[in-house]
Amino acid sequence: MTITVTGLTKRYGATTAVHDISLRIAPGRVTGFLGPNGSGKSTTIRMILGLDRPTAGSALVNGKPYAELKNPLRTVGALLDARAVHPGRSARNHLRAMARSNGIPERRVGEVLETVGLRDVARKRAGGFSLGMSQRLGIAEALLGDPEVLIFDEPVNGLDPDGVRWIRQLMRALAAEGRTVFVSSHLMSEMQQTADHLVVIGKGRIIRDAPIAEVIAGSSTTAIRVRTPDAEALRHQLAAATIAVSHTGPDELTVTGAQIERIGDIAYEAGVRLHELSRRDASLEEAYLELTAPSVEYAAPAPGESR
Amino acid sequence: MTAAAEWVKLWTVRSTWWCVAASVTLMGCTAFLLANDFVYDIEHPDQQSVRDTAATTQSIVDPAAASVSLAQFAVIALAMLVITSEYSTGAIRSTLRAVPVRGRVLLAKAAVAAAATFGAGLVLAVAGLFAARLGLREYAVVDLGDAGAVAVRIAVYLALVAVFSVGMGAALRSAVGTLSAVLVLLVGLSMVVPEPASEYMPGVAGGMFVADGDASGALILVAWTGAVLAAGYAVIRRRDA
Numbered sequence: 001m002t003i004t005v006t007g008l009t010k011r012y013g014a015t016t017a018v019h020d021i022s023l024r025i026a027p028g029r030v031t032g033f034l035g036p037n038g039s040g041k042s043t044t045i046r047m048i049l050g051l052d053r054p055t056a057g058s059a060l061v062n063g064k065p066y067a068e069l070k071n072p073l074r075t076v077g078a079l080l081d082a083r084a085v086h087p088g089r090s091a092r093n094h095l096r097a098m099a100r101s102n103g104i105p106e107r108r109v110g111e112v113l114e115t116v117g118l119r120d121v122a123r124k125r126a127g128g129f130s131l132g133m134s135q136r137l138g139i140a141e142a143l144l145g146d147p148e149v150l151i152f153d154e155p156v157n158g159l160d161p162d163g164v165r166w167i168r169q170l171m172r173a174l175a176a177e178g179r180t181v182f183v184s185s186h187l188m189s190e191m192q193q194t195a196d197h198l199v200v201i202g203k204g205r206i207i208r209d210a211p212i213a214e215v216i217a218g219s220s221t222t223a224i225r226v227r228t229p230d231a232e233a234l235r236h237q238l239a240a241a242t243i244a245v246s247h248t249g250p251d252e253l254t255v256t257g258a259q260i261e262r263i264g265d266i267a268y269e270a271g272v273r274l275h276e277l278s279r280r281d282a283s284l285e286e287a288y289l290e291l292t293a294p295s296v297e298y299a300a301p302a303p304g305e306s307r
Numbered sequence: 308m309t310a311a312a313e314w315v316k317l318w319t320v321r322s323t324w325w326c327v328a329a330s331v332t333l334m335g336c337t338a339f340l341l342a343n344d345f346v347y348d349i350e351h352p353d354q355q356s357v358r359d360t361a362a363t364t365q366s367i368v369d370p371a372a373a374s375v376s377l378a379q380f381a382v383i384a385l386a387m388l389v390i391t392s393e394y395s396t397g398a399i400r401s402t403l404r405a406v407p408v409r410g411r412v413l414l415a416k417a418a419v420a421a422a423a424t425f426g427a428g429l430v431l432a433v434a435g436l437f438a439a440r441l442g443l444r445e446y447a448v449v450d451l452g453d454a455g456a457v458a459v460r461i462a463v464y465l466a467l468v469a470v471f472s473v474g475m476g477a478a479l480r481s482a483v484g485t486l487s488a489v490l491v492l493l494v495g496l497s498m499v500v501p502e503p504a505s506e507y508m509p510g511v512a513g514g515m516f517v518a519d520g521d522a523s524g525a526l527i528l529v530a531w532t533g534a535v536l537a538a539g540y541a542v543i544r545r546r547d548a
Contacts, residue, residue, distance in 0.1 A: 050407045051400055052547040067407040078404060084397035086320060093319035094401075101312035101405040141401065 001075070001148040001180050002026055003048060007057035010043050010204075017043045019204040020057065025182050027148070030175045032195030032212070033184040036292055040204040041184040042080075045153050049078055061149055071102040077142030078151040083134055087127025091118055091137050094126060095144060104145050112140040131158030139167070150174055152183040156190055168194050188288045202292040215291075224260050226253045227276035228267070237270045238263070251275075309406050309415040313389070317419055322388050330381035331431045337374035338435040342442025345370070349446060366448045368457045371435035372518045375461055376510075378431055379468055379493075385427075386420040386469035387485045390476035400548055409543045417473045417536060424469035428462030435461075456520065464517050464528070468493070471509070471532045477539030492531070 003025040010018040018040040025031045035041050046052040048059040050066035061069065061076055069075050085094050095109040113122045116136040121129070126137060135158050142150055152171070156164045171194055175181045185191055191198060191212070198215050200208040208215055223246065228234055231253055235245050238255060243263070247254040255263055260279055267274050317323055345365050390413075393399040406412050436454050440447050471493075476485045493510040505511050506524075509531040516524035 046547070049404055051403055053545070069407070072407060073405050076404075080400055081397055084400050086316075086392060086396050086398045088320040088322065089316070090319065093315065097312045097315040097319070098401060098405055100315055101309055101402075103308055 001062040003149065003180060003182060004060045004063070005044070005048065005057070006060075008044065008047060008054055008059055009056040010040075010047060010052065011055045017204050018047070018054075021201070021204070021206050022057075023199060023206070023209065025180055025199075026197070027180040028175060028178050029196035030171050030181045030183060030194050031197045031199060032191040033182060033199050033201065034186070034188065034191055034288060035184075035201035036186055039201045039292075041186075041201060042153055043204075044201070045078070045080070045151055045182075045184060048151065049076070049080075071104075071145070073098065073102040073104065073145035073147065075145070075147050076149045076151065077145060077147040078153070079135070079138040079142045079155055080153050085126040085134070085137060088125055090123050091126055091129075091140070092122040094137070095140060098141060098144055102145055108144055108146070112143045115143060116140040132160060132163055135159055135163070139170070147179075149180040150182070152181075154184055154186070156185070156187065164190070200288065200291050207291045223280045224255045224258065224263055225276065225278050225280055226255060226263060226267070226274065227251060228253070228272055228274050230272045233270060234267055234272045237266050237272070241266060309411050310418050312405070313415045313419040314422075317389060317423055320388075320392070322392070323385055323423070326381045326385035326388075327427050327430075330378045330385075330427060331434050333381060334371075334374050334378035334431040334435040335438040337377045338370040339438040339442040341370035341373055342367075342439045342447075346442065346444060346446055364446050364448045365443055366450065366453060367436050367439040367443060368450075368453050369518075370439040370442065371432060371454075372457055372461070374435050375464065375517055376494075376514065378435070379465060382424050382427065382465045382469060383472045383486070383489055383493075386424060386472035387476040387482065387489065389416050389420050390473055391480065391482040391485050394476075394480040395482060403548050410540055413473070413477055413536070413540055413543055416477075417470045420469040420473050421466040425462045425466040428465035429458055431465075432458035432461040457517070460517050460520060463525070464513050467528050467532050468513070471535050474532070474536035474539035477543045478535070478541075492535075 003023070005021060005023040005025075008018055008021050009016070021044065033041055033044075043052060047054050048061070048066065058065065066072060066076065091113065092109060095112065096106060098104075099106060099109055110119070113119050116139050118133065118136055118140060121133065126134065129137065135155065139152075139155065142152065155167050159167065168190070171181050171183060175196070183194065195212055198208065198210060198212045199206060200215070226234065229251055231248060231251050235248055235253060238245055238253070243258045243266075244256050245253050246256050260277065264274070264277055267277075342365070349363060393402055402412060403409065406415075436458065440449060472485065472489050475488050479485045479488060492508075493513075496508040497505055497510040500508055506515070507527055509528050512524040512527035512531075514524070515521040516528060
């Protein structure tokens with residue numbers, strides 16, 4: 001099942017939270033939805049789930065608006081803010097009510113509580129749960145209807161390292177079963193280990209929509225390191241070929257925006273001896289910061305930097 | 308299925324049980340006190356200053372019917388919490404994901420609140436009638452037909468007030484706002500609107516229905532309830548959750 005978003009826009013008065021975004025979120029892989037705080041991730045997810053009304057455009061799940069799905073919990077499971085449970089109701093009773101509303105057999109309640117490791121506290125009131133436990137309850141709710149589509153909004157918030165690893169494995173497993181997994185985060189490192197495909201959003205616009213390897217490779221911070229006893233000569237040759245040299249040391253250069261083969265060829269033609277020619281991949285973190293730098297909503301000056 | 312889920316939700320929070328217990332207690336105590344006042348006036352003729360009737364007996368129906376205006380507050384709280392507690396805790400987003408057709412959610416909540424308060428209404432009516440019988444002692448007039456009829460009227464009245472409160476909760480979302488608005492419409496308006504216009508206010512009309520079985524009073528309350536529920540629907544349908 002595919003999520004198809006077309007021209008989706010959300011305006012609040014003069015502010016545009018989501019600006020004309022179009023996406024196709026495919027099954028069988030984990031699609032990461034990455035962006036700084038306030039970039040429109042949650043608003044987009046709420047519109048997909050029919051909670052917020054788009055100003056323009058549409059979001060379809062398996063070709064239908066969410067509101068037209070019959071027993072939607074059996075098609076789409078979602079984790080939004082973890083605390084969205086009545087604090088006076090037990091985890092089990094919360095899930096029982098959700099199950100009943102969608103004709104889901106009651107035994108699923110016990111199954112999903114077992115899956116997320118909350119069986120022992122199933123009868124405790126949800127108000128007493130830690131953030132990590134609330135998060136697990138939210139995940140149990142998402143899994144309740146055994147849905148083909150899973151949407152997680154910042155699922156690792158409040159989880160300890162064990163929990164983080166657990167949810168990473170869970171998402172990988174769900175995608176491996178052929179399900180559509182869409183997960184938002186502002187944590188790059190998390191996405192790097194979980195996602196197959198990346199959608200980067202900034203200030204309500206899609207900045208990048210590509211396989212994760214491509215996002216990293218396409219970053220200008222993917223640099224080539226050259227060590228040579230004749231750095232000055234090579235720098236001249238590269239400059240003549242309009243290739244940017246970002247750093248020059250006594251016997252080394254850092255080159256960006258050029259293929260490694262091209263640099264090797266230039267060095268060969270100029271007769272410059274090379275001691276090292278290697279590619280330094282950007283981490284997703286660097287690629288992401290570079291992509292979103294112009295669209296960070298709430299920027300603080302770097303420590304030590306004056307305003 | 309939606310109503311079944313709402314029924315589970317209603318009875319799996321403590322506030323519902325507290326509200327039912329509070330309404331029954333309020334009803335019993337008020338009815339007993341009113342009955343006791345009546346008896347006191349009869350037994351102390353020298354002290355009576357403002358006795359409005361010369362009657363020397365009273366039907367148990369009278370103190371019971373009069374007590375509803377106080378006991379209803381716990382019922383209003385029960386009904387409005389069905390929806391306002393979901394907005395205050397964020398649970399409404401779970402509810403609307405499970406059932407995205409919002410009119411169906413509102414109707415299910417109204418139906419569940421009505422059913423629960425109708426049942427609770429019968430229980431508290433019986434409690435009020437018993438307390439009245441106890442308080443009136445040998446001055447009590449007991450007619451089982453009358454008592455049964457007033458019990459049903461009390462239950463119907465409370466069910467309508469519950470639907471009224473659910474509709475208001477959907478329109479305003481906040482518990483404090485909802486409670487204030489319901490109190491103003493149900494109690495406040497009756498005090499400030501002059502007669503005969505006040506008979507068209509929901510509180511007065513509902514009171515006439517409970518006490519005398521006045522059919523036009525019931526219709527007026529039904530109309531108010533329908534209007535508030537429609538307003539709640541207009542809001543819940545349009546606004547972001």
